[in-house]
Amino acid sequence: MKVRVGIVGGTGYTGVELLRILAQHPQARVTAITSRGEAGTRVDALFPNLRGFYDLAFSEPDPLRLADACDVVFFATPHGVAMDLAPQLLERGVKVIDLGADFRLRDPESFARWYGMDHRSRDWLAQAVYGLPETRRNEIREARLVANPGCYPTATQLGFLPLLERGLLDAQGLIADVKSGVSGAGRTARIPNLFCEAGDSFSAYAVAGHRHQPEIEQELSVWAGQEVLLTFVPHLTPMIRGIHATLYGRLSSPMDTAELQALFEARYQGEPFVDVLPAGSHPATRSVRGGNVCRIAVHQPRPGQIVVLSVIDNLVKGASGQAVQNMNLLFGLPEDAGLGALALLP
Amino acid sequence: MKVRVGIVGGTGYTGVELLRILAQHPQARVTAITSRGEAGTRVDALFPNLRGFYDLAFSEPDPLRLADACDVVFFATPHGVAMDLAPQLLERGVKVIDLGADFRLRDPESFARWYGMDHRSRDWLAQAVYGLPETRRNEIREARLVANPGCYPTATQLGFLPLLERGLLDAQGLIADVKSGVSGAGRTARIPNLFCEAGDSFSAYAVAGHRHQPEIEQELSVWAGQEVLLTFVPHLTPMIRGIHATLYGRLSSPMDTAELQALFEARYQGEPFVDVLPAGSHPATRSVRGGNVCRIAVHQPRPGQIVVLSVIDNLVKGASGQAVQNMNLLFGLPEDAGLGALALLP
Amino acid sequence: MKVRVGIVGGTGYTGVELLRILAQHPQARVTAITSRGEAGTRVDALFPNLRGFYDLAFSEPDPLRLADACDVVFFATPHGVAMDLAPQLLERGVKVIDLGADFRLRDPESFARWYGMDHRSRDWLAQAVYGLPETRRNEIREARLVANPGCYPTATQLGFLPLLERGLLDAQGLIADVKSGVSGAGRTARIPNLFCEAGDSFSAYAVAGHRHQPEIEQELSVWAGQEVLLTFVPHLTPMIRGIHATLYGRLSSPMDTAELQALFEARYQGEPFVDVLPAGSHPATRSVRGGNVCRIAVHQPRPGQIVVLSVIDNLVKGASGQAVQNMNLLFGLPEDAGLGALALLP
Amino acid sequence: MKVRVGIVGGTGYTGVELLRILAQHPQARVTAITSRGEAGTRVDALFPNLRGFYDLAFSEPDPLRLADACDVVFFATPHGVAMDLAPQLLERGVKVIDLGADFRLRDPESFARWYGMDHRSRDWLAQAVYGLPETRRNEIREARLVANPGCYPTATQLGFLPLLERGLLDAQGLIADVKSGVSGAGRTARIPNLFCEAGDSFSAYAVAGHRHQPEIEQELSVWAGQEVLLTFVPHLTPMIRGIHATLYGRLSSPMDTAELQALFEARYQGEPFVDVLPAGSHPATRSVRGGNVCRIAVHQPRPGQIVVLSVIDNLVKGASGQAVQNMNLLFGLPEDAGLGALALLP
Missing domain, CATH: 3.40.50.720 (NAD(P)-binding Rossmann-like Domain)
Structure with missing residues (x-):
């Protein structure tokens, strides 16, 4: 049935x-x-x-x-x-x-x-249970009410979690420079979302404060075991779907890049919808267009300076796909039921 | 197996x-x-x-x-x-x-x-059998070698067929003004296909003659039972996927718009991958992005002057999707096996 | 002053x-x-x-x-x-x-x-004087009230005029398949003009009738000296600026392509804002982006079948630039004053 | 002459x-x-x-x-x-x-x-003289050979300079998260620059190291009077022109936002091609499309955390426009000669 x-x-x-x-x-x-x-x-x-x-x-x-x-x-x-x-x-x-x-x-x-x-x-x-399966899978299974995460929070948390959960980052100085396709602004008739306003242009918005920031800080603080402070700068990019989070943090103690890579791979081993790319990769949002996956790459361009790149489709893993993933958990269905579609490329 | x-x-x-x-x-x-x-x-x-x-x-x-x-x-x-x-x-x-x-x-x-x-x-x-299932389904089933149709020819033939098969159009004066997304030019490193050349611009090309014209004329002539002559003007439009064919023909004798609509609906009744839109519609290419469907609308803006609008995804119904549809026919599989994906919108 | x-x-x-x-x-x-x-x-x-x-x-x-x-x-x-x-x-x-x-x-x-x-x-x-300088320059100079032409009418008239003025086309069977960038729809907060609706997609609209059609027919009829009937199909293309008119007509008597080319060049010789391209050309809208010029190419892909390609920037030669050109005429200023900017490419 | x-x-x-x-x-x-x-x-x-x-x-x-x-x-x-x-x-x-x-x-x-x-x-x-007029105007006037700055370095330096010149930032922990339109990759036939590869997608590149980083560090170190270390992450955004630099730094001692604003305004007072926006602004790249101006806004979303937004047209102020500005200085012409064009919007 x-x-x-x-x-x-x-x-x-x-x-x-x-x-x-x-x-x-x-x-x-x-x-x-x-x-x-x-x-x-x-x-x-x-x-x-x-x-x-x-x-x-x-x-x-x-x-x-x-x-x-x-x-x-x-x-x-x-x-x-x-x-x-x-x-x-x-x-x-x-x-x-x-x-x-x-x-x-x-x-x-x-x-x-x-x-x-x-x-x-x-x-x-x-x-209510916060519905990020990668952190709260078992709670979600038992929930009656699931708060599906925001799009930016999904991409940002999945990028920072492997390091914060282990206490490896200075939790007070995180920066998330995030970029969203225009569909993140919804299907609402507003001038800034017009093709001729948002097209062929790039800008930041809400630098003074965005509602996704406290959501991210709340959840990351839980898993870091300490208060996390995040500088969060969202941008609008002239594409329809996709979020690209570029995440900056400082290691609290030295770690080589191979260890970093191994840490990310271990953290997401077995996760059906998180894909850790090979070392040195740069995920493009189109690699997840229409699919329910988050692709992540971790870099250390200078000793101690971490840069994590994390991409999702804001309407799928950032919204409706993750919601269906949560529904599957709520009803004991296979977690990936209905979510097997490959991303559309090109 | x-x-x-x-x-x-x-x-x-x-x-x-x-x-x-x-x-x-x-x-x-x-x-x-x-x-x-x-x-x-x-x-x-x-x-x-x-x-x-x-x-x-x-x-x-x-x-x-x-x-x-x-x-x-x-x-x-x-x-x-x-x-x-x-x-x-x-x-x-x-x-x-x-x-x-x-x-x-x-x-x-x-x-x-x-x-x-x-x-x-x-x-x-x-x-070889020309692989347009809507005209040659039974031949394809028996074929060893299928010539998968071109992208423009698929959209153009499906738009003209209901009228030409019945001898209702002046077959010597057809015009196809067709527009393609840039993926139609392939994944080839050529300057005209660069983002900064093809982007935010629109142009015609190959007005003097395009290889898809003889292909369309060949097939339409078969089904019209007479020689068809087509003026064919392709254009490049700044989008990734999609073909929009705007097709012009003159009725050989008067017909009212409701009859036209009924003719198209009857012709494609039961076709799994052709969708005749309600009268007065204007199909957008995004309504077929990633899907194996051709959506068609027929108009008569002046008595006797027909305008057919026909859209496909050039990479799906215009290429790989239609190829899989042909494979399904060749091997006796359900014709829509593997082709059930909805178009991605937005 | x-x-x-x-x-x-x-x-x-x-x-x-x-x-x-x-x-x-x-x-x-x-x-x-x-x-x-x-x-x-x-x-x-x-x-x-x-x-x-x-x-x-x-x-x-x-x-x-x-x-x-x-x-x-x-x-x-x-x-x-x-x-x-x-x-x-x-x-x-x-x-x-x-x-x-x-x-x-x-x-x-x-x-x-x-x-x-x-x-x-x-x-x-x-x-009121209809403000297309290429047909009514002297009237405009004497006018008090100028009706600045629509964007589609400017591109369409300039493309058809050389042939119609000489009675060389069958005036009852003209077709204008025109494509506009989204700025033609104005800076109005409507859902169809959103980036995520108009972007990465192509569609026709108003096939049943568009207000620019009677405007074009009115003016072309004057210069053709007979009633002109036009099938006019506008489309929305995912770019910000630009109109591309693809114009179809039948020659009333044979004419070779070199004559055609010479006719267009002679007609627009000395016109400051009409540029007839070399034979065989395909003007791109980006070649006029931000400039007050109309670029035109004429083709004859089959004997007797004319295809004219005509591009303008809808906001410049299709609106504000042409308005300033008209102002210059009204006040006896050099016709190109303030209008010397080159198009922005890329 | x-x-x-x-x-x-x-x-x-x-x-x-x-x-x-x-x-x-x-x-x-x-x-x-x-x-x-x-x-x-x-x-x-x-x-x-x-x-x-x-x-x-x-x-x-x-x-x-x-x-x-x-x-x-x-x-x-x-x-x-x-x-x-x-x-x-x-x-x-x-x-x-x-x-x-x-x-x-x-x-x-x-x-x-x-x-x-x-x-x-x-x-x-x-x-050779490094040709950023805002820092080396007088040297350029006397130069024989000018090294015109890179596009990213122009936007990045102009954003950081007011603070670094005064020693107000921790110079060892700067971050530049920069985004470029595709024209920054040049008119070269390479697959990643194709419309269907770069379009409707967003990605970082060269996180491990980009040639503009040492250029920026070299110049900023001069004006900071100490060694500057920069984490520099470039991204490709699906637009033709434009660079948006989002710049992060920590104040070395507290400063209120009005002071910050005043500092930027004072620094660029009289500069013909740097425009400091009102407090709270978010410059869009389209506001400089085709123009030789850099528009800058400075924010302090958390005490001590500075975010500077700086936009240019990569082909104008980021390349050819700045080169003409340098030529004007070399030859004693008005610095803005030939550079008066307004940006094209939309």
Whole structure:
């Protein structure tokens, strides 16, 4: 019997990406998808790549109907939506995976500071599991509510973890210089995201502070066993998909490059969706376009100075693919079910 | 038992695309891939999207070894290669699908004129089947040697066929204004294909004559039952994948738009890889990116003036996907085996 | 003394392009620029390429202040604005160049049909001069109100004119297959213009009818001396600037290719902004990026079948550059004043 | 009388950019341009944006003819060319501006190590002046041989200089995370620079060491008055032009953000081609596309942690524009002659 899946807020890029991935999942089936603005529209009218795969239309979000129709509901919504609606589903025994930010920050005060609103579901926040399988696989298996990580946090954590978990880096001086394709800004009609504004140009944004920074610091601090401080500078790059994190840290004691390489390979041995490249590599985002994998290379250009390069597809391992990976864990399915697609190159 | 597949000339974009598609084919397995220039290199060192899916290296092309290791061999080579090498495989009972141009033109004189070399395998040319399943499905099933259609010819034929087969168009005055992504030019280090030459610009090329024109005229003439003359103008558009054919013809007698729409829908009913869009649609190439489908819309902006819009992914339905579709037919497999992937959008 | 220039509606791409061009005009100076939405904002805060060149802020549109401050006012507004505001300026002796569509169609009924609103300034419409210098240079010199041509109409007319003026084409069967960069859609926050929607994809739009078609037919009919019927299919191509028109027509009597070439060269001899390329050429849009030139090549791939390739920068010769060219004519300045910039390549 | 300019190696992007800029220079005129591969070809046949501006063809490089025809010669050549040819011109009194790398590193051993060849012109190397006007304006005025800075070094130095000159940064822990458009890789037919390889993707390269790093360290060490150590990570971003440097440093003692801003503004007050943006800004590369300006913003996201954002057009301020700026200084012309063009936006 297939897992019955609902999607709330399916008109954005993470929504269509969930539909794309789930259309080929052997053990799941989308039974409901909601959108206030597009209720009544067929999903394949909005997203023509779905033609022939779905006979489904957007409906108004209705917790009772969702609870009836679904074993799990993905929230592909802006922050502030899931915290109100998810509890009504959870209380009816439906599992929830929130691709938004409502349940990522453990501390409701931090949430209020970074997202500009009070947290209205503190009980469920306390029960939410941060859904990075590479750190919390077993917790996720037992969870009812999964907070799917942000895109930058996924690429950044996977790059820093092998070193921080072992205490090998100066945890107070980390730098993440991260670059995102424009789909990270969502399917929202804003001038900065226009082809003629974002195209053929490159810029940083939000240098003064980005919401993914406290999320990364929170999680890395857990695994480092000490407070991690991160300088985090996001950039917009003129491509559709992909995140490239260039991560800088100082070794707390000398280590040769072969040891570094071995450390990364050992840490991710057996991980289905983390690929440590051979020493000296430079992963390109296109090597993960459409795939659920994170590719990582570690360098030491000067003694003690570490540079980690980490790439993901922001819509797959950075959002919808990781969400399906979490669903697989929640329901005891093979972790890679539905996620076997190779990246599209070129 | 899986079909054992060989690929000759696998370092180009149709080569990596064959590998991507076949990695997920449930009834086929790549057992050999050749390249003179890259012999000894692992395929996933050249194409990192393949990491984790292949444990295979390029080898020198050797007909005997290929014949031993393979049930079918794909040629992803420039014209002139398959005509020499394929006969050696065919004679040993290996089936051949040529993604190049050697066996597309029935008339060796025409081949010589357009490709600048004599045809050196006229016997096999006479036995080759032109591999457009939508017109020659049964012939393909019985074939030993399939000439996989060109990318422009696939999009153009599928757009014109419903009208020409019924004698509804003035066959002497067809126009195909076609636009291709840059991957159509191959993975060859030439200045016009550089990012800074082809990017952020649009131009026509080869207005005086392009090799795909006689191929289209040959096939359309068969199905029109009369000589078809086509004005064919190809253009390069700054995107990676995709072909958009804008096709112009004059109706030989009046027909209303609803009839036109019905004609197209009837013609392609049941075709697994042709999708006739609702009346009034404008297919975008991204709706087929990475998928093996051709999406078509038919318009009549003035009485008697037909405009057909037809889009494919040049590397999939325009090359490697169609080649796998042909392989499925050759071996009695489900026609869509391995070809179920949805297009990647955005 | 410099011509004092006003710009109404300066927050779009034609607005910033007027500012860019006029910053280097030796005999003109922008004295006012209006925007309801951005009144009070400095122009260089909105468009950082202007930093160091302007000490000017957007103001509310006020006809009296504009009339005081300006010798000429450019309207870079959606249709419907200039027809109300321009008369108030014209009556005060200010010359007007409308980059919008209000005064392009001679027939107010046609305007109403294509633009969905009545024409509210029929008297001025009757006095407006269509501002294509290559056909109406002397009329423009004497005009008070210039209707600046659309982008597609400029490229299309310049390509067809040499043949149509001489009665050499079948005027009832013209086809214009035109392709535009995304800036043609303006600086408007709409989903189809997002980087992730328009990028890496190609599609047609408005096949059923586009407002530039009657404009082209109107003008070409004048110069052909008979009714011209045009099939017009616009496409969106993933680049920022540029229009490429591929124009198809049938010769009414045979003509060899050298004659064709000579005809085009003679027609545009001495034209400062039309460049007829050598026979066999394929102009790329990047060869005109940022410049006020139209480059044209004429081909005859089959006897009697003409293909003209015509490229412009839609924001320069297709809008703001041509508007400045018209201003120069209106004020008796050298026609190329301020328009000498070379295209940016790459 | 105009300065007579020669260009050696004019078939690359810095060559065509010199031609574009010099076509509008009021006091200079290109009298010779050389290329072995294209001798005899008109420059406007290779670069159609030049049509109508030049009546010049490439010639074989011949020092005697160049010395006769030119007051100054630009070398737009790969390293190793200028060191052999420039001395023959210099000895005849011709001034030389090398856009390549032959005269940038003061230490010939360092040159040999980074460029893999001995320096064959050590005498002239000792006399060369590093051509960054913002640091060495007066030296350049007196120079005979100018080493035009690299593109990354220009953006990086201008970003770090205000702080390093005052000793305000920990000079041993600088990081430059730099991103370049693809034109930085030149007009060379190499697979990694193809549209389908570099497009819609992002990657780092040369993390182990890049030739611009010693150049930056050399110059910054001069102005810091101590040895500067830089971690330098270059990236390729899918756009044509532009460099974005994201620069990280630690303050050696606390400083508030307003002081920082004031420091940058004071340092570049009066500089014609450096623009310090208002506090909180994020410069985009498109704001300098085609212009000779460097735009800079300084941030302090955490106390003591500095982030400087610095953008240039790699072909203008990063190469040919700066070279013309240097020529202006060499010949006592207004420093901004020929360099007044605004950036092209969008």
